[in-house]
Amino acid sequence: MLGAIIGDVVIGDDCSIWYGAVLRGDVNPIRIGERVNIQDGAVLHTLHRKSVVEIGNDVSVGHNAIVHGATVGNNVLVGMGSILMDNATIADNSIIAAGAVVLTGAQLDSGVYAGIPAKKVKEGTAETGAAAKKNAEGYMKYKEWFLNNYEDASPAVYNNNNQFDNQ
Numbered sequence: 001m002l003g004a005i006i007g008d009v010v011i012g013d014d015c016s017i018w019y020g021a022v023l024r025g026d027v028n029p030i031r032i033g034e035r036v037n038i039q040d041g042a043v044l045h046t047l048h049r050k051s052v053v054e055i056g057n058d059v060s061v062g063h064n065a066i067v068h069g070a071t072v073g074n075n076v077l078v079g080m081g082s083i084l085m086d087n088a089t090i091a092d093n094s095i096i097a098a099g100a101v102v103l104t105g106a107q108l109d110s111g112v113y114a115g116i117p118a119k120k121v122k123e124g125t126a127e128t129g130a131a132a133k134k135n136a137e138g139y140m141k142y143k144e145w146f147l148n149n150y151e152d153a154s155p156a157v158y159n160n161n162n163q164f165d166n167q
Contacts, residue, residue: 012036016143033057037139051086058136062098070102075129093129
């Protein structure tokens, strides 16, 4: 399943939206910076007239993460399966651990956050931002590999004999 991009969504340069990701700008806007990757199964959505999604530059939104009406700064890694709720703000140079839940209206300064609800487990540093940016740069390479090696971008299909069929 390819990603779905619906409604008022603006995506910057050098971004990648992976399989099964859903960006629903149907009730309010979604704005995505440059060099951002939205990984498989992630969902970005908003509340009607109450929240928007804004994502900075050099950001990775991990597999199955949910960004619901939150603002994400630059050089941020949003971990797999994490949830960012409405009107939460994530500062530049931050990491949200896999499975963390950032509550509605939370204003997080630079750092590493984990848990339910998300709590700071480490102060943010230049190294934190560099690690998040490195992750985003890695996905830029994945995007290029994909574009250069998979001319037919259709998903894999198995035939009735449970054998791979490249259609």
